[in-house]
Every structure is written in C-alpha cells, then in structure tokens.
Amino acid sequence: xxxxxxxxxxxxxxxxxxxxxxxxxxxxxxxxxxxxxxxxxxxxxxxxxxxxxxxxxxxxxxxxxxxxxxxxxxxxxxxxxxxxxxxxxxxxxxxxxxxxxxxxxxxxxxxxxxxxxxxxxxxxxxxxxxxxxxxxxxxxxxxxxxxxxxxxxxxxxxxxxxxxxxxxxxxxxxxxxxxxxxxxxxxxxxxxxxxxxxxxxxxxxxxxxxxxxxxxxxxxxxxxxxxxxxxxxxxxxxxxxxxxxxxxxxxxxxxxxxxxxxxxxxxxxxxxxxxxxxxxxxxxxxxxxxxxxxxxxxxxxxxxxxxxxxxxxxxxxxxxxxxxxxxxxxxxxxxxxxxxxxxxxxxxxxxxxxxxxxxxxxxxxxxxxxxxxxxxxxxxxxxxxxxxxxxxxxxxxxxxxxxxxxxxxxxxxxxxxxxxxxxxxxxxxxxxxxxxxxxxxxxxxxxxxxxxxxxxxxxxxxxxxxxxxxxxxxxxxxxxxxxxxxxxxxxxxxxxxxxxxxxxxxxxxxxxxxxxxxxxxxxxxxxxxxxxxxxxxxxxxxxxxxxxxxxxxxxxxxxxxxxxxxxxxxxxxxxxxxxxxxxxxxxxxxxxxxxxxx
Amino acid sequence: xxxxxxxxxxxxxxxxxxxxxxxxxxxxxxxxxxxxxxxxxxxxxxxxxxxxxxxxxxxxxxxxxxxxxxxxxxxxxxxxxxxxxxxxxxxxxxxxxxxxxxxxxxxxxxxxxxxxxxxxxxxxxxxxxxxxxxxxxxxxxxxxxxxxxxxxxxxxxxxxxxxxxxxxxxxxxxxxxxxxxxxxxxxxxxxxxxxxxxxxxxxxxxxxxxxxxxxxxxxxxxxxxxxxxxxxxxxxxxxxxxxxxxxxxxxxxxxxxxxxxxxxxxxxxxxxxxxxxxxxxxxxxxxxxxxxxxxxxxxxxxxxxxxxxxxxxxxxx
Numbered sequence: 036x037x038x039x040x041x042x043x044x045x046x047x048x049x050x051x052x053x054x055x056x057x058x059x060x061x062x063x064x065x066x067x068x069x070x071x072x073x074x075x076x077x078x079x080x081x082x083x084x085x086x087x088x089x090x091x092x093x094x095x096x097x098x099x100x101x102x103x104x105x106x107x108x109x110x111x112x113x114x115x116x117x118x119x120x121x122x123x124x125x126x127x128x129x130x131x132x133x134x135x136x137x138x139x140x141x142x143x144x145x146x147x148x149x150x151x152x153x154x155x156x157x158x159x160x161x162x163x164x165x166x167x168x169x170x171x172x173x174x175x176x177x178x179x180x181x182x183x184x185x186x187x188x189x190x191x192x193x194x195x196x197x198x199x200x201x202x203x204x205x206x207x208x209x210x211x212x213x214x215x216x217x218x219x220x221x222x223x224x225x226x227x228x229x230x231x232x233x234x235x236x237x238x239x240x241x242x243x244x245x246x247x248x249x250x251x252x253x254x255x256x257x258x259x260x261x262x263x264x265x266x267x268x269x270x271x272x273x274x275x276x277x278x279x280x281x282x283x284x285x286x287x288x289x290x291x292x293x294x295x296x297x298x299x300x301x302x303x304x305x306x307x308x309x310x311x312x313x314x315x316x317x318x319x320x321x322x323x324x325x326x327x328x329x330x331x332x333x334x335x336x337x338x339x340x341x342x343x344x345x346x347x348x349x350x351x352x353x354x355x356x357x358x359x360x361x362x363x364x365x366x367x368x369x370x371x372x373x374x375x376x377x378x379x380x381x382x383x384x385x386x387x388x389x390x391x392x393x394x395x396x397x398x399x400x401x402x403x404x405x406x407x408x409x410x411x412x413x414x415x416x417x418x419x420x421x422x423x424x425x426x427x428x429x430x431x432x433x434x435x436x437x438x439x440x441x442x443x444x445x446x447x448x449x450x451x452x453x454x455x456x457x458x459x460x461x462x463x464x465x466x467x468x469x470x471x472x473x474x475x476x477x478x479x480x481x482x483x484x485x486x487x488x489x490x491x492x493x494x495x496x497x498x499x500x501x502x503x504x505x506x507x508x509x510x511x512x513x514x515x516x517x518x519x520x521x522x523x524x525x526x527x528x529x530x531x532x533x534x535x536x537x538x539x540x541x542x543x544x545x546x547x548x549x550x551x552x553x554x555x556x557x558x559x560x561x562x563x564x565x566x567x568x569x570x571x572x573x574x575x576x577x578x579x580x581x582x583x584x585x586x587x588x589x590x591x592x593x594x595x596x597x598x599x600x601x602x603x604x605x606x607x608x609x610x611x612x613x614x615x616x617x618x619x620x621x622x623x624x625x626x627x628x629x630x631x632x633x
Numbered sequence: 634x635x636x637x638x639x640x641x642x643x644x645x646x647x648x649x650x651x652x653x654x655x656x657x658x659x660x661x662x663x664x665x666x667x668x669x670x671x672x673x674x675x676x677x678x679x680x681x682x683x684x685x686x687x688x689x690x691x692x693x694x695x696x697x698x699x700x701x702x703x704x705x706x707x708x709x710x711x712x713x714x715x716x717x718x719x720x721x722x723x724x725x726x727x728x729x730x731x732x733x734x735x736x737x738x739x740x741x742x743x744x745x746x747x748x749x750x751x752x753x754x755x756x757x758x759x760x761x762x763x764x765x766x767x768x769x770x771x772x773x774x775x776x777x778x779x780x781x782x783x784x785x786x787x788x789x790x791x792x793x794x795x796x797x798x799x800x801x802x803x804x805x806x807x808x809x810x811x812x813x814x815x816x817x818x819x820x821x822x823x824x825x826x827x828x829x830x831x832x833x834x835x836x837x838x839x840x841x842x843x844x845x846x847x848x849x850x851x852x853x854x855x856x857x858x859x860x861x862x863x864x865x866x867x868x869x870x871x872x873x874x875x876x877x878x879x880x881x882x883x884x885x886x887x888x889x890x891x892x893x894x895x896x897x898x899x900x901x902x903x904x905x906x907x908x909x910x911x912x913x914x915x916x917x918x919x920x921x922x923x924x925x926x927x928x929x930x931x932x933x934x935x936x937x938x939x940x941x942x943x944x945x946x947x948x949x950x
Contacts (some may be wrong), residue, residue: 260847366835366914366916367731367915367916368835368911373670376671438915442916590669615919
C-alpha cells in the first residue's frame with residue numbers, strides 16, 4: 036500500500052541528490068522481514084520511507100546494519116509530534132512519529148523508517164545496544180517529546196537542564212516566554228536548582244574509587260579555555276590519566292527547531308546562520324535546498340555558482356579558525372594570529388559581497404539576496420592567489436612541527452567502522468581513509484561540474500584530521516578559482532511565486548503586488564510534503580528535514596548537525612589518555628557548541 | 634660610608650630588578666605583537682611603555698580575594714616564597730666587577746638550593762588553593778622542577794670542572810680568554826632546556842598550561858598575590874638569562890662598553906630569546922617532557938660531564 040502526502044512528480048524535485056531511487060524491491064531481505072502491510076510513504080526527496088510497526092523496528096534495523104552493502108550510518112533519529120498536523124488524515128493514526136534515517140555508504144542511498152506512536156503508550160525499544168550513536172539521539176527525543184525508550188542506559192535530560200518541566204517540541208508547549216508565566220527564582224526554586232547541580236559520580240556512570248585509591252573528578256567546562264564554547268566534560272581521573280569522561284551538552288541550546296515552527300519559511304533563514312556560527316551561508320544551504328526541493332523551485336546556474344563559491348569561502352573560513360585553534364590548543368601561540376589576519380581579509384570580501392561578515396543570511400528561497408557587486412572577481416582572485424602560498428607556510432609551521440606531531444599522531448584514533456558506528460561524518464570520517472564527501476557522492480548545486488579532489492587520511496587520528504582540513508582548504512580555493520573563471524550570467528532569483536520577493540512584475544499590476552506583499556509579510560505557503568536535504572558542511576553532514584503541512588511556517592524542522600554526533604564519541608576517544616590529550620582530541624574534532632545544541 | 638653603600642647597592646639592584654621584570658612584561662607583549670603580525674600594547678605613553686604602570690595600578694587596586702576554601706596562611710605565603718627565592722638568587726650574580734651583593738665560593742650550589750626551594754612556593758600555592766586545577770598544576774610542577782633541577786645541576790658541572798670553582802666570579806674570570814659557550818656547547822644547551830623548564834616558561838609551561846589546566850597552580854590567585862607570581866616568573870626568566878650570561882657568555886666581559894652594559898645587553902638578549910621560544914614552539918605533553926628529561930637530557934648531561942672531565946684531565950693541565 037502506498038500513501039501520498041502530496042502529489043509527487045516522478046522526476047524527484049530538483050535535487051538530483053541521489054542518483055538512483057531506492058525501492059523496497061531492491062532490499063529483498065527487508066521486504067521478507069516486514070509484513071506485507073508495510074506502508075510506504077512517497078516523499079518529495081525520493082528517500083524510501085517505510086512505516087513499520089515498533090515490534091519490527093529492532094529486527095529491521097539490525098538487518099539493515101548487517102546486510103551486504105549495509106546501511107551503516109544512523110544519520111538521524113528524531114521525533115515528530117503529529118497531533119496538530121493538517122494533512123495527518125493521510126498518515127497512519129498516531130500522536131507521535133519516530134524517524135530513523137539511515138544512510139548506506141556503499142549504496143549511496145538513504146532509507147527512512149518511521150514508527151507511529153500513540154501518546155499514552157509511546158514506549159519503544161532502545162537501539163543503543165547495537166548502535167552506540169543512538170544514545171544521544173534517543174535522549175534528545177525523550178527530552179523534546181517525552182518518548183520513553185525502554186532499556187536505555189541513561190535516559191536523562193540532554194539538551195535541557197535537569198530540572199526542566201515538560202517536553203518543548205510537543206505542540207502544546209509554548210514557543211515564546213511571553214506565553215508562559217514570568218520566570219522568578221525564589222529561594223525554594225534556587226535550592227532545587229542548586230541541589231540539581233550537585234555532582235554525583237554514580238548518576239554520571241562513574242565509580243567513586245577503586246580498591247586502591249579515590250578518583251579525582253575534574254569538571255572541565257562549561258567555561259574552560261579550550262572547550263570552544265560552553266561545553267562541559269566531567270572527567271574521572273587517576274592522576275592525569277582519564278579513566279572515564281562524560282560530555283555534558285545543552286548550555287548553548289536555543290530551541291532552533293522550535294523557533295522554526297513559528298518563523299516563516301523565509302524568516303528562519305537568519306536563524307540557520309547561527310546554528311554552526313562559523314559556517315555562515317553554509318547553514319543556509321541545506322535549508323534553502325530542502326525548501327526548493329519541496330516547492331520544486333529551479334534556480335539559475337549563476338545562483339548555483341555563487342552559492343558554491345560562498346559556501347567554499349565559509350568552508351575555508353571555518354577551517355582557518357579550526358587550524359589556528361588546533362595549534363593554539365597544542366600550545367603553539369602564534370599561528371592563530373596569522374590565520375585571523377587572513378580570515379579578516381576573506382571576511383572583507385564576504386562583507387563586500389553580502390554586507391555582513393560572519394552571518395550573512397544571504398541565500399534566499401529561489402536564489403540570493405542580491406547579485407554580486409562590481410569588482411568581486413578581482414577581490415576574490417587576489418585572495419585565491421595569495422592564500423595558498425601562506426597556507427604552505429602555515430602548514431610547515433604547524434604540521435611539520437615535531438612537538439605537535441608527537442602530541443597529535445596516534446591520539447584520538449578510530450577506524451572507519453567505529454566512525455560509522457558513532458555517526459561521524461565530514462573530515463573525521465575521511466581521516467580514517469573513507470572517501471565520503473556529499474559534494475562528490477551526491478552532487479548538489481552543480482558540484483558535479485567542478486574539478487576538485489576529496490582528500491583522505493589513513494590513520495584517523497588527531498593529526499590526520501588536522502592535515503586533512505589543510506588539504507580541504509586548498510581544494511576549496513581550487514573550487515573558488517573555477518567559480519571566478521566560469522561565473523555564468525543569469526538571474527539571481529528564480530521566477531517562481533514562492534520566492535520572496537517575486538520577480539520584478541510585482542511593481543506593475545495590483546495582483547502581483549498583493550502577492551508580493553503577502554509573500555513578504557505573511558510569508559509564502561509551501562506545498563505539503565516532507566523534504567530532507569543534506570550537504571557537506573564545514574564540519575560534516577548537515578541535513579535539514581522539513582515537514583510542511585501547507586502553511587506559512589514549517590510544521591517540523593529537523594536540523595541534523597555534525598557536531599552533535601561527533602561529541603558523543605569523546606569518551607571512547609579519550610579513554611586511558613591524559614588530560615592534555617583530551618585537549619588535542621577536542622581541538623581536532625572541530626565542533627561548535629551552537630551546532631551541537633541548536 | 635662602607636655601610637651605606639652596602640645597604641644602597643642591594644636596594645638599587647632590587648629596584649632595578651623589579652622594574653626590569655615589570656618592563657619585560659611590556660617587552661614580551663610588544664615582541665609577541667611584532668612576531669605575530671599585530672601591535673601589542675602601544676596606547677599608554679610612548680610605544681606603550683607606560684602600560685606597565687597602568688597594569689600595576691590595576692593589579693594593586695583589584696580586590697585581594699582569598700577563596701573561602703583555601704588554606705589562608707599558606708595561600709598568602711606561597712607567592713612570597715617565590716619572590717624571595719628568586720630575588721635572593723640575584724645576590725650572587727656578578728653584574729660587573731664592582732656590582733655584586735655577596736661574593737662567596739659556593740655560589741652555584743646556592744643557586745641550585747634556591748631553585749629547589751622555589752618549588753615549594755608553587756606546590757604550596759597549588760595545595761593551599763584547594764582547587765583541582767591548581768592541584769594538577771602543582772603536581773606537574775613538582776615533577777617537572779625536581780627532575781629538571783637534576784639536569785640543570787649536571788649541566789653546570791661542566792663549567793665547574795673547567796673553571797675549577799663554584800664561585801661565579803672565578804667562572805667569569807676563567808672566561809677572559811674564551812667564553813665557555815665554545816668549550817661547553819652541549820652543556821649550554823642542556824642548561825638552556827633546564828632553565829626554560831625551571832622558570833616554567835613556554836614551551837615548558839605545563840604547570841600553567843592555560844589550554845589544559847586553566848592557569849595551573851595560580852588559578853585561584855587574584856590581585857597582587859597573582860602579581861607576585863607574574864612578576865616572579867619574569868624575574869625567573871631574567872635570573873636564568875643572567876646565569877647563562879655569567880656561565881657561558883663571559884659575564885660582564887666585553888670590549889669598549891662598560892661591563893654593566895655588556896651584562897645587561899647579554900641578559901636582555903636571552904630574555905628576548907625566551908620570548909621568541911614562546912612565540913614559536915608548541916607545548917609537549919607532561920609525560921613527554923618527563924621522558925625527554927630522563928631519557929635524553931640526563932644521559933647527555935652525564936656524557937657532557939664525562940667528556941669535560943676527560944678533556945680537562947688529559948689536556949687541561
């Protein structure tokens with residue numbers, strides 16, 4: 036049986052994201068495992084979406100993980116509150132949906148398993164036993180929706196404080212503070228909060244002592260010079276050796292996914308900039324592409340080229356900061372300053388083009404905010420000519436340094452299988468030797484037309500992760516050079532009624548003027564449907580899943596960020612090493628707390 | 634008259650040293666600025682020279698806060714020990730043929746004794762703070778300083794063997810023909826390593842590695858008590874530089890210019906070298922530093938001593 040949340044055109048939107056559509060027939064093992072009544076939902080993004088019973092969940096996931104050409108990456112796991120959905124009549128009767136999105140590297144295809152849950156019996160088996168990276172995702176789903184996972188080892192609050200009441204992504208939870216009673220911190224409340232902050236090793240899964248001596252518990256963060264933002268790690272130390280470490284996140288949580296449900300499609304763009312705040316327009320990219328896929332908006336070649344160029348600029352900007360802070364965290368004081376100077380120059384170009392520096396919010400549904408200014412190419416060319424030479428110098432200064440090599444080679448090492456189990460993407464995955472870059476694997480926005488390489492490492496340690504990003508900067512420069520050489524002419528905004536503002540015709544007659552007015556003030560109404568788009572962001576795979584029920588706001592926006600998954604692996608990487616090694620590991624992951632907590 | 638000058642000389646040396654330590658903070662920030670393509674403090678006074686005064690005003694007027702969980706007495710004593718030990722060390726340095734506070738035969742042993750004692754300052758600061766980062770810093774310091782003192786002492790022995798004396802004056806006098814850097818290049822390098830580790834400057838600044846353990850042993854310190862650690866560190870740098878000058882670079886000896894100027898020039902050069910090290914080199918890991926010391930520096934120091942002794946016995950006399 037097949038259900039449609041909207042009329043899907045066979046040509047699968049604009050994305051071309053996945054070369055061949057996956058069908059259930061291509062997975063005979065899964066087909067025989069599932070009952071015949073399995074419902075298949077056709078989604079606009081072309082990802083095979085199956086509604087399965089929760090009894091079938093564990094066998095199905097185990098099968099997918101272990102079958103030949105496995106679905107080895109648990110790309111995302113999230114909940115959806117379906118109760119207020121306008122088009123829910125076409126979906127299975129339920130209150131909540133849990134979505135498991137898996138990705139197969141070898142097949143280069145995704146599959147989405149959905150489980151329908153009723154509110155009063157929303158319990159479901161935990162899959163942490165065989166998929167370690169599910170741990171935080173399940174905790175997040177509990178945190179946000181109150182979905183209880185049976186046999187989960189540690190089902191506590193993750194992003195929200197331990198004393199938090201309610202599950203904020205449920206639709207009945209107010210979105211604005213003004214919808215609730217004013218906050219006050221009386222003595223009683225203060226005492227409760229203070230009590231909740233007390234550190235209890237047992238609660239964190241750590242032993243107080245072994246038979247010989249007591250352990251030292253060190254609270255690294257949330258304010259610490261090298262945790263890059265508000266991030267806390269509770270360390271169980273024997274001397275300076277790390278017995279165990281437990282990351283504690285959520286200090287930077289701003290409810291971006293909830294905000295997405297109240298902002299217009301257009302109005303949410305600036306919020307995406309601040310998810311990975313070093314990524315700038317790179318964050319706009321998956322969001323805009325997901326919407327364009329949903330609304331079937333085709334953009335001009337010029338738009339695609341400009342988007343690629345700016346995205347690569349921000350990849351360089353982010354990697355520069357990574358490179359500088361990596362050296363700094365290892366104790367090398369100077370490189371960060373050199374890199375900041377080069378960053379300033381590139382920010383100058385970004386500012387000349389977009390008018391802003393770190394958070395341009397410059398991509399629009401169906402195009403860009405503006406065309407490129409006159410003289411952009413000379414500025415960009417200057418940077419492209421100068422930067423690689425400087426990068427060579429910095430590489431000698433940092434990567435060839437013997438002390439730095441001793442500090443980072445072999446530290447925080449993992450292999451490809453471990454990386455996939457822990458949902459590592461981006462440079463962290465490529466450092467293990469697996470060439471997996473969405474720009475190559477699933478080209479979007481015209482990446483297939485560019486000549487560039489995907490650098491890989493082979494050891495998967497901190498040194499490789501840093502070396503790899505240096506090489507990625509060179510490749511990005513190469514892409515930018517091709518953008519400069521081959522910038523196509525054309526419009527910077529698609530001629531489509533759902534773009535804001537629509538084309539110039541709005542100035543001539545009253546009908547289009549009204550439409551323009553509504554589209555800007557009330558926001559465009561996107562067609563019903565579900566659309567996921569993943570891009571290779573600065574730190575790994577960044578994917579936006581957008582569910583529209585035909586309104587001027589998103590019904591549910593799921594933001595799959597790379598940093599969230601990466602931090603989860605820290606305890607595994609740091610075990611048995613020293614505090615100084617943990618710092619190198621943290622530096623080599625390249626995370627941004629806003630990207631983790633959203 | 635003799636008594637007055639006996640009082641005045643130490644006082645003048647003390648004041649000059651403290652000022653030099655204070656201004657070397659400015660020197661460090663300006664030099665780092667130059668090497669790192671930025672400006673450094675250049676707003677207060679000409680070339681930012683008065684920045685030091687501004688910093689002093691700031692540090693003196695800050696709240697002198699002692700954490701309630703700290704051991705109060707030790708917490709106060711710790712920075713004093715560092716200052717006293719470092720300043721006492723300068724007593725035996727011959728700044729010029731006439732300027733020296735105390736002249737005695739076992740000066741080098743005195744230096745080693747003082748640097749051992751200043752470990753107490755940092756350990757006590759770490760323990761009395763009753764804070765985990767301070768404790769980790771103190772643990773690292775104790776291990777680092779105690780082991781590097783061994784190599785420092787052994788490296789010095791080469792000079793002692795050649796000069797035939799522990800007295801700094803005689804060591805300087807023995808360098809009238811050639812500087813000991815020529816006959817003791819290995820000893821000099823070993824002493825330099827140990828000196829950087831002893832003054833816990835980057836790259837051997839593990840006791841206060843800010844990216845790892847925040848500020849290490851002085852995490853909980855504020856106001857002038859912090860200032861004493863701060864100035865103490867720079868005094869330590871000047872002291873090690875002065876020792877290098879005295880032991881390996883002919884002390885105050887030099888043509889044309891007055892001896893004191895030579896001494897100051899040479900010392901300033903090494904202070905700048907210390908700053909350059911900080912700008913250039915990353916920090917090894919704590920256990921790497923230890924194993925480097927015990928498995929590389931120690932054999933080399935022993936070898937250096939052996940070779941020097943053989944040289945001296947077969948050719949020297």
